[in-house]
Amino acid sequence: xxxxxxxxKFRVLKTGQSMTLLCAQDMNHEYMYWYRQDPGMGLRLxxxxxxxxxxxxxxxxxxxxxxxxxxxxxxxxxxxxxPSQTSVYFCASTTATANSYNEQFFGPGTRLTxx
Amino acid sequence: AQSVTQLDSQVPxxxxxxxxxxxxxxxxxxxxxxxxxQYPNQGLQLLxxxxxGSTLVKGINGFEAEFNKSQTSFHLRKPSVxxxxxxxxxxxxxxxxxxxxxxxxxxxxxxxxx
Numbered sequence: 001x002x003x004x005x006x007x008x009k010f011r012v013l014k015t016g017q018s019m020t021l022l023c024a025q026d027m028n029h030e031y032m033y034w035y036r037q038d039p040g041m042g043l044r045l046x047x048x049x050x051x052x053x054x055x056x057x058x059x060x061x062x063x064x065x066x067x068x069x070x071x072x073x074x075x076x077x078x079x080x081x082x083p084s085q086t087s088v089y090f091c092a093s094t095t096a097t098a099n100s101y102n103e104q105f106f107g108p109g110t111r112l113t114x115x
Numbered sequence: 116a117q118s119v120t121q122l123d124s125q126v127p128x129x130x131x132x133x134x135x136x137x138x139x140x141x142x143x144x145x146x147x148x149x150x151x152x153q154y155p156n157q158g159l160q161l162l163x164x165x166x167x168g169s170t171l172v173k174g175i176n177g178f179e180a181e182f183n184k185s186q187t188s189f190h191l192r193k194p195s196v197x198x199x200x201x202x203x204x205x206x207x208x209x210x211x212x213x214x215x216x217x218x219x220x221x222x223x224x225x226x227x228x229x
Contacts, residue, residue: 004158031215040124042205042219043159058216090158094215102147102215106158 002026004107006091012113013081021076021110023091030096032074033058033104034066036087043090049074050096081114088112117142117208121220128196129228136191136223138206147209148189149217150180154202162204165189176200201227 007022023032030051035043045058047066055066063085065077074093078085088111092104122137140146147166151159163174170182180191189206206220 033216035219040221042119042121042221043217044219045216048216092159096215102209103149103161103164104215104217106151106160108158109156 004091004093004105006089006107006110008110009108010111012115013078014115015082017081018077018079019081019112020078021089021091021112023074023076023093023107024072025074025091025093025105026072027093027095027105028071029093029105030071031094032068033092034064034074034076035090035092036060036085037090037109038087046076046089081112083114086112086114117146117218119206119208119218119220121206121223123223124221125224125226127226127228130198131195133194134192134196134200134225136204136206136225138189138191138220140187140189140206140208142187142208148180148182149207149209150174150178150189150191151205151207151219152176152202153205153222159205162191196225196227198227198229200225 004025033048034046037043044060049055049068052071067075088109091107094104118141120139128134149164150162163172165172165182173179203222205222207217
């Protein structure tokens with residue numbers, strides 16, 4: 001099993017450009033999440049999904065959109081990138097099984113720089 | 116809303132010395148608590164978790180944590196650290212929402228010195 005994978009690993013954008021980050025998991029997890037990590041601030045939740053076709057806002061959703069057309073994939077989009085979106089982005093997933101301990105499994109991250 | 120406070124942003128310690136990384140949380144309901152580790156340029160990996168039962172939780176790599184409900188703390192400890200323990204450590208609490216969201220602390224950078 002590959003677990004959680006993220007594409008791309010690195011990206012540099014100019015202000016105003018758009019891009020999509022792809023997250024894929026092969027564990028048949030129902031729940032998926034996008035976080036951003038900034039120095040001294042830990043991880044903050046951007047958007048999440050509890051199942052195919054459903055998404056919801058997290059703590060810092062502004063400037064981002066997401067889609068979950070397939071259960072295994074969760075896409076994060078930046079329509080018009082801003083320097084404030086320079087960050088490391090992590091995707092995570094977990095199961096919805098009622099008696100599980102709900103560990104979130106994380107991808108390796110995408111380092112995004114917006115100039 | 117839940118919150119997590121990691122009181123130390125940087126903890127330097129010499130090899131083979133003991134270490135404690137502090138974590139306090141705020142919540143008005145029952146919580147699940149987690150410690151994750153992030154090695155340089157990698158994703159997060161679960162160290163240990165507290166869901167219920169014994170308040171002393173043992174994790175991987177010789178780490179353990181103690182849940183203290185009265186002090187709302189979940190401090191991480193290791194009796195003897197190694198160079199390879201150098202990493203950033205995050206405390207997290209599971210939110211009360213149905214999507215099993217985690218709220219993370221700001222992280223503690225543990226640096227083990229030779």
